[in-house]
Amino acid sequence: MDNRQSTIVSVIIPTFNEADRIVRTISCLHAAGGQHAMEIIVADGGSTDGTAALAAAAGAIVVYSERKGRAVQMNQGAARATGEMLYFLHADSVPPVDFARKIREAYLRGVTCGCYRLAFDHDHWFLHANAWFTRFNLNAFRFGDQSLFVTKAVFEKAGRFREDLYIMEDQEIIHRLKKQGRFAVLNDRVVTSARKYLDTGIYRLQGVFFVMWIFYYLGFSQARLLKLHRKWLRDTR
Numbered sequence: 732m733d734n735r736q737s738t739i740v741s742v743i744i745p746t747f748n749e750a751d752r753i754v755r756t757i758s759c760l761h762a763a764g765g766q767h768a769m770e771i772i773v774a775d776g777g778s779t780d781g782t783a784a785l786a787a788a789a790g791a792i793v794v795y796s797e798r799k800g801r802a803v804q805m806n807q808g809a810a811r812a813t814g815e816m817l818y819f820l821h822a823d824s825v826p827p828v829d830f831a832r833k834i835r836e837a838y839l840r841g842v843t844c845g846c847y848r849l850a851f852d853h854d855h856w857f858l859h860a861n862a863w864f865t866r867f868n869l870n871a872f873r874f875g876d877q878s879l880f881v882t883k884a885v886f887e888k889a890g891r892f893r894e895d896l897y898i899m900e901d902q903e904i905i906h907r908l909k910k911q912g913r914f915a916v917l918n919d920r921v922v923t924s925a926r927k928y929l930d931t932g933i934y935r936l937q938g939v940f941f942v943m944w945i946f947y948y949l950g951f952s953q954a955r956l957l958k959l960h961r962k963w964l965r966d967t968r
Contacts, residue, residue, distance in 0.1 A: 739768040741814030745804035749822040750780040757789040774808035802892035802900040827919035843912030844881035853925035875901030876923045885912040898956040
C-alpha cells in the first residue's frame, strides 16, 4: 500500500478572539475527519476572550504566536505540525465530510496543493454567485475562506506565508505553490460564515474586497492597504 494513504493531515487554524466559534469548528473537524489520522492546531494571536483555553479543552494543540497576523500565525502552526499534509482553515469555516480522506486521494493522484470550492452559510443570490466562481482553477478566485492544503515539503520549498503581508497573504502564496507542485480545486465545498457580509452589507463588503484586490496588484503598500481596510471595515487585524 502506498504510504501516502496513511498521511497525517495537520489542520491549522489561525485565531484571534474566536471564542464563540472555535469549539464548534473543532467539533465539526472531528466529525468530518472520520477515523483518519489528523491533528488540529490552533495558532492563536493573543486572544483576550478565552479562545486558546477553549480550543485546548476541545482537544486542539494550541500554539501561541509570537505576534498577531494570519501569515505569522499559520507559519507558527505549520512549524509545530507533525503531519506530511498541512490544511489551513479559517475559524469560521467548516470543511466537507471526510475531507481528510479526499485530500489524501488527491495526493495519491499527484496533487501536492489545492483547496475546496466555497459555499456560504447564508442564502443570498449574490453569495451563491460569488461562490460559484471558486470552481475555476484561476488565481483571481483563490482566497483563504476556501481553505488550503499543501504538503509540508512543498510549503517549505515555496517559502511559507510571507509574514510581511497582512492583506492578500492567502492569495499571494498560491502563485508560489503552483510553481512547486500540482494544484487542484476539489469538487466539494467548504462552508464559511457570511457574518462579515451580513454585518457590513453584502454588496459593500464585496466592493471593498474588489478594490483591495485591485490596489494590491497596483502595488499599494501593506501599510496603506491595512489602513484602508480598517477605515472601511472597522477591522482590528
